[in-house]
Amino acid sequence: MRTVGVEEELMLVNARTGEPFAVSSAVLASAALRGGEAGEVFEKELHQEQLEFSTQPLTDMGEMRKEIVRWRGEALRYARESDAVVAALATSPVPVEPSRHRGERYRWMAEQFALTTKEQLTCGCHVHVAVDSDEEGVAVLDRIRPWLYLLNALSANSPFWQGEDSGYSSYRSRVWNRWPSAGPYELFGTPDVYHQQVEAMVETGVLRDSGMIYFDARLSANYPTVEIRVADVCLEPDTTVLIATLARGLVETAARAWRDGEPPAPVSAGLLRLASWRAARSGLRGPLLHPVTLEETSVETAYEALLDHVEEALADTGDLDAARKGIAAHLAHGGGADRQRALRDEGLDLHEVVKACARITTAAE
Template identity: 45%
Template sequence: MHTPSDIPPADSSRVTPTGETLRTVGIEEELLIVDPRTGRPAPAIELVLAAAVSDDVAALVPGAECLTHLEREAKREQIEVISTPHATLDDLARSVIAGRALADAAAQQLGLRAVAMGTSATAGPAQVTVSSRYSEMEQRFQGLMREQLTCGLHVHVSVADAAEGIGVLDRIRPWLPLVLALSTNSPMWNGEDSGYASQRYQVWSRWPTAGPYDPFGTPENYQLTVDSLLATGVLVDSGMIYFDARLSERFPTVEIRVADVPLEASHSIALAGIIRALVTTAALEWRAGFSPDSLPTSVLRLAMWSASRHGVAGPLLNPILGRPSDPQVAIDALRAHIGPALAASGDLNRVSRMIDEVFAHGTGAERQRRSLRTRRSLRSVVEEAIEHTHKRIGPATSVLDPLSM
């Protein structure tokens, strides 16, 4: 929700077996700050950020400042964890794990925890973060701003320039509902099951510019679209261009914004791999002169709604067939579409493992619901989510535990 920090591309890069330079990728994870005794969000962002730079926290998570940093978000009950950009998912994983550990260590100094949930399991008011920008947004958008307590995963992938970036944005459109479906982790709203796998996406879609976008064709048309939206006087600034995917304003990256923040760090990393592979594949198609899919935005909006409603437990739009299909078939189409890019980057096994886990054990939304059914307590849902948030990644991912760095 903030003016985008726009993760810059790292200097490091790697050439894939196909001769393509491996694109750098960085992610922003929004986490809730909660009181573990009640499961309720705690308006403590200023205190958590202060604790994060203390000597006590530095001793608990040594070296984290080199891998990640923390920022305020729109609400005082949440914190944004921003990774440094990397060319390999192993390096990205170190940043993500260190970021979650840093946020949680700082929160624990206050008797609180940081948890990866797309929406709060418990009901209660949220407080707007103190800033002139957020105050102006509250004045203009009223209850929409006051009710907005949602946590997403934003993935930044490097592109050569704006022309390639627009070529990418135009060609990844039909695949974004599948990314949302795999990430869904926000079934709760106002203390009860919303019936949606991603209630976050439903709430987020109320913003005037949020959601699917028409193909742009050229950077000039993209800028004309942005300028025309700003000229209406509805938006506070260009940071409120909340398309499902957009160009960075400061660096040569595209930012994909559809995903819920996943429960587990390993799923965030795999989703970043999927999104990078989508960008790589789209860029190759653009350079080869392949036209983007002509899927109408009105249809894409319904595909996003379906993904938000069902996750991977119901029909999903299959971009290859152009119609709804079994979720496994649709996700297999995604896997086939980006398979060469995943193989070239060395990410195929990691991504396949995550997809298999989702179909075997459910998305975060299904896990939250299962926890509520078995433990019959919203606080217990939060407790279990905290465990998943800080679950250690096994040796198979070749990621060092940041607490031992």
């Protein structure tokens, strides 16, 4: 069974006001002083209002949920020492002027990309799924392309931007795709072509290094994994687990198709950009584009196609029933973006929405 690891980026917010709070250096120092795992699990991100943690590689999704709940709770514990709380929000609902971390890399990014860098107070969820080799990994990348935007729609958790309703369910993905190396990618075919493409992109001088290859999915530079990068950070841990479950199902299904000699779908990156935009705009309210025909369809039909596609792989890991129930629950009740808007519609101002979402972030047991 393939292992899965999850990286979650959380927003640090003032416990009293709900405004993003530039205290990640203090939070990381608190974690480091405690020693043990916490000093290694938590990492800084581009802006001081963010905090990232990574789970261990796991095979059991029940254990994955426990890890996510645990580290969200630990993040809250260290944040409280700086009068902050953590919120699993992919963008800030309230207006913010982010504070960039110091350091040569971040300084270079700010000079190179100007306003784009300043705007990137965005929090995502990255899923690492183990692969046996670069050859298998590239075969997987080629075959999961038409399905990835459905993970973005399912995770969509960023309806608000700078104090306004963006009209999108995942506005984070629109902001993220302002990076010149982000988004859908063309077919690679072989590891040589993949690595040549990465090298050529870096050699243009537009990117600092290969760490700035922000494809929707890529070969990890540090682990023997495919890293799927399309999801918003999810408001509730159960959604994160569902995204991880489906990501592993997609990787396993793609690897089996490759071994069986099935070619990848020859859909262009241009069409996938349109499908990605549609998913970010609609989220779980629909419509979406069908992952096979790329014609407009209902959300129910799109996710039926996804479940049919990964059914065998999920059955083999024992995750099929949970995935079906998880998708059905999200289609019936909505996801993070719907939850945020519902809180606003109940009469909460956006600062109170943030504080309510912070409570949801660490409420799971």
